[in-house]
Amino acid sequence: MQTVIVGAGPTGITLAYLLARQGLEVTLIEATSLDRVFRGEGLMPSGLDALAQMGLLELLDHIPTQVIQRWEMIIEDCPIVQINEPDGLQTTIVPQPAFLKAVLGKAEQYPGFRFVQGSVQSLLYESERVAGVSVNQAGASQEIPADLVIGADGRGSTLRRLTNLHLQKRDYDSNLLWFRLPAPLPAAQRSVFYGFIRGSESLGAYSSWDSSLKLAYILPRDSAGGKSFDWKSVDWPARLAAIGPDWFTAHLQNHAAMLETPVLLNVVFGACPRWWQPGVLLLGDAAHPMAPIRAQGINLALRDVMVAANYLVPLLQANATASAIDAALPQIQAEREPEIQRAQQLQQHEQGQANLIAQTAILRWGLKRVAPAARPLISRRWLSRQRHLRYGLHPVRLHW
Numbered sequence: 001m002q003t004v005i006v007g008a009g010p011t012g013i014t015l016a017y018l019l020a021r022q023g024l025e026v027t028l029i030e031a032t033s034l035d036r037v038f039r040g041e042g043l044m045p046s047g048l049d050a051l052a053q054m055g056l057l058e059l060l061d062h063i064p065t066q067v068i069q070r071w072e073m074i075i076e077d078c079p080i081v082q083i084n085e086p087d088g089l090q091t092t093i094v095p096q097p098a099f100l101k102a103v104l105g106k107a108e109q110y111p112g113f114r115f116v117q118g119s120v121q122s123l124l125y126e127s128e129r130v131a132g133v134s135v136n137q138a139g140a141s142q143e144i145p146a147d148l149v150i151g152a153d154g155r156g157s158t159l160r161r162l163t164n165l166h167l168q169k170r171d172y173d174s175n176l177l178w179f180r181l182p183a184p185l186p187a188a189q190r191s192v193f194y195g196f197i198r199g200s201e202s203l204g205a206y207s208s209w210d211s212s213l214k215l216a217y218i219l220p221r222d223s224a225g226g227k228s229f230d231w232k233s234v235d236w237p238a239r240l241a242a243i244g245p246d247w248f249t250a251h252l253q254n255h256a257a258m259l260e261t262p263v264l265l266n267v268v269f270g271a272c273p274r275w276w277q278p279g280v281l282l283l284g285d286a287a288h289p290m291a292p293i294r295a296q297g298i299n300l301a302l303r304d305v306m307v308a309a310n311y312l313v314p315l316l317q318a319n320a321t322a323s324a325i326d327a328a329l330p331q332i333q334a335e336r337e338p339e340i341q342r343a344q345q346l347q348q349h350e351q352g353q354a355n356l357i358a359q360t361a362i363l364r365w366g367l368k369r370v371a372p373a374a375r376p377l378i379s380r381r382w383l384s385r386q387r388h389l390r391y392g393l394h395p396v397r398l399h400w
């Protein structure tokens with residue numbers, strides 16, 4: 001039986017590997033280079049656990065990574081949250097291109113695996129069931145038949161559009177400007193994730209796997225007057241420097257010329273009420289695009305993959321009928337949906353709280369007043385609120 005997976009992001013590539021490892025025929029199709037400029041890179045303990053279960057965690061020993069050991073939230077020079085990462089699997093920054101290529105290398109060891117570089121433009125149908133894809137490769141089109149098509153093609157999913165699977169969007173009123181500053185912080189600060197708020201502006205800052213400083217500036221979608229401001233004409237080194245505490249301001253000022261042009265990342269956030277049609281299943285961001293806050297998308301996608309593999313591998317190995325395969329698709333959605341909904345609620349809540357603090361001067365003032373005495377309590381409560389975001393809603397086990 002042939003499975004076609006569209007999209008070689010974290011969802012598609014790990015599912016392709018798991019199916020190939022079980023002796024199944026799988027074709028993975030990717031439209032762009034695995035080296036594309038931006039891919040999320042924060043893995044939570046739940047994502048690391050998924051990789052361990054898949055036998056892929058050891059790949060991280062051979063690529064550069066950066067473990068986060070401490071979280072600090074600083075409001076206008078006053079530390080509000082200061083807490084170490086708990087023991088056990090620790091949030092880790094992973095270069096996604098290197099990771100994807102390493103998984104691709106593992107998948108290529110299995111005879112049933114095939115990688116096709118090209119863009120899926122349309123679907124093939126047999127008796128109103130999806131029966132394959134048509135791929136555009138450098139202007140030529142190729143038809144690839146399939147017993148099952150997986151849409152792992154991300155938040156702007158073509159398969160979602162082609163199958164008329166509606167995306168119900170959630171409110172999320174900001175995009176992100178993503179900066180890279182190739183000027184490392186002192187070694188002692190490289191394992192800290194910083195959140196800075198000053199006035200109405202918020203900035204996330206962490207040292208990435210290559211020691212460069214990555215900066216995520218929250219860009220409101222609708223600032224005064226209903227229009228986003230013209231971010232391309234902003235003096236960013238000065239603007240970002242002003243948001244952090246003195247040491248951060250000095251670091252940015254000293255390396256202002258090295259600050260790279262930012263990438264604007266449009267956030268798409270929500271979920272499809274239905275993830276499947278006969279012959280096709282959406283997974284990962286295609287089914288439920290995640291917001292960037294608290295690095296959830298890759299982790300949840302990896303857990304989607306384990307659940308999908310649990311249902312699909314026995315069916316595909318047994319050459320199950322099309323209707324038996326189709327009957328498994330809503331079960332996969334049903335098993336994954338509660339965790340996705342919970343994570344999206346928590347992402348909305350986290351973003352709402354950050355917005356509230358940024359928009360309410362009296363709240364910032366109050367937090368700064370109580371921080372010296374209440375910091376340990378605030379920090380512990382903050383971390384305990386992150387439990388489902390770090391470990392998932394419930395355990396997910398890969399069956400084999």
Ligand SMILES: Cc1cc2nc3c(=O)[nH]c(=O)nc-3n(C[C@H](O)[C@H](O)[C@H](O)COP(=O)(O)OP(=O)(O)OC[C@H]3O[C@@H](n4cnc5c(N)ncnc54)[C@H](O)[C@@H]3O)c2cc1C
Pocket residue numbers: 006007008009010011012029030031032039040041042043118119120121152153154155157158176265266267268283284285286289290291292294295296297298299301
């Ligand atoms: C600003 C931002 C920061 C983020 N940071 C993090 C983070 O730190 N940690 C985290 O866990 N999550 C993060 N996320 C979320 C995370 O990036 C996604 O949830 C995750 O990448 C989803 O994986 P995926 O494989 O489903 O989709 P994607 O990673 O989007 O992969 C989809 C793949 O499909 C390919 N494709 C698309 N269309 C076609 C087509 N027609 N034919 C063939 N191929 C196609 C694309 O080229 C792409 O390679 C972030 C998101 C944003 C917006």
